[in-house]
Amino acid sequence: MLAGIPWLLRQGAGAGVILGALAYITQSLAPALGNLVEGLGISGVRLRVSLGRILRSDDPARPATGRDTARDAGVGLRGVTFAYGPHAEPVISDLDLSVPDGDHIAVVGPSGIGKSTLAALVTGVLRPDAGQIMVGGVPADRLDPAHRVLIPQEAYVFRGSLMENLTYLAPASRDAVDEAVTAVGLTAVVERLGGYSAEIRSGLLSPGERQLVALARAYLTPARLVILDEATCHLDPVAEARAEEAFARRDGTLLVIAHRLTSALRARRILVMDGTSVRLGGHAEMLAASPLYADLVGHWNPTDTQELVP
């Protein structure tokens, strides 16, 4: 998709790392790349250099940063097909999907089936080879980034104060920050660090704590379409439930790429991607309609912390 992607893949960057980083670029974090301190599964310096090249690229395939205003946070896909190259097998094939404004959907499926790719398409980071993706009546790649926020698995924090990290995407009052911190379950971290003026530096935060910061940062934006792409995978199940429920209570549409089956049970509807078909429905409906989902539920032990990889 981008000139830098093959280079990044050769350096060992996974799809999630690349998509997450590109999503952050389209979410206005580009100026902070120079201060990127951690959250990367590969060499931060090498990734930074490559992303710098991508940002300077005149490649027309580069992610769009549109400015169109959505009328709501509904998502519609019609006949969407996407492959990672002209000769590659499509990851998404002729997909139709309608997610009304205010819906809460969990996306479930085996590793490598295309869940992050779907998230990147809806976010406008990737463009479909065929078909159309609309958010609130606007093509996804022309949407003003302020209308949606993607929180990828790789949670980025930056050199600067905790407050700067939390309010990077949108300015917020102290009360709003307090509310977001309480809602996603970041309070204990703020207390441990000694308050919002604490300086964030490499090694200070665990992966789970970085995810909580990224979640609170997203919670503070006005975006009404929120996409959590395994954004809580480093949290324990209780912390994950708290953070996810905070976003479910928030006004707008929530798409959760599920890391644990509990995310599916919390959602209003479940999108099951199993390679041959994509089905959408409630828990009971999916149990009856999707052998893959029934299998996942059948093997699920509510007392353990197993992940959603069949």
Ligand SMILES: Nc1ncnc2c1ncn2[C@@H]1O[C@H](COP(=O)(O)OP(=O)(O)OP(=O)(O)O)[C@@H](O)[C@H]1O
């Ligand atoms: N940048 C890329 N270039 C080429 N192929 C890619 C790229 N990113 C993803 N893929 C491939 O596309 C397919 C779907 O990947 P994707 O990351 O969307 O799956 P996923 O369901 O999110 O997986 P996981 O649950 O492991 O995160 C996989 O076969 C993957 O190897």
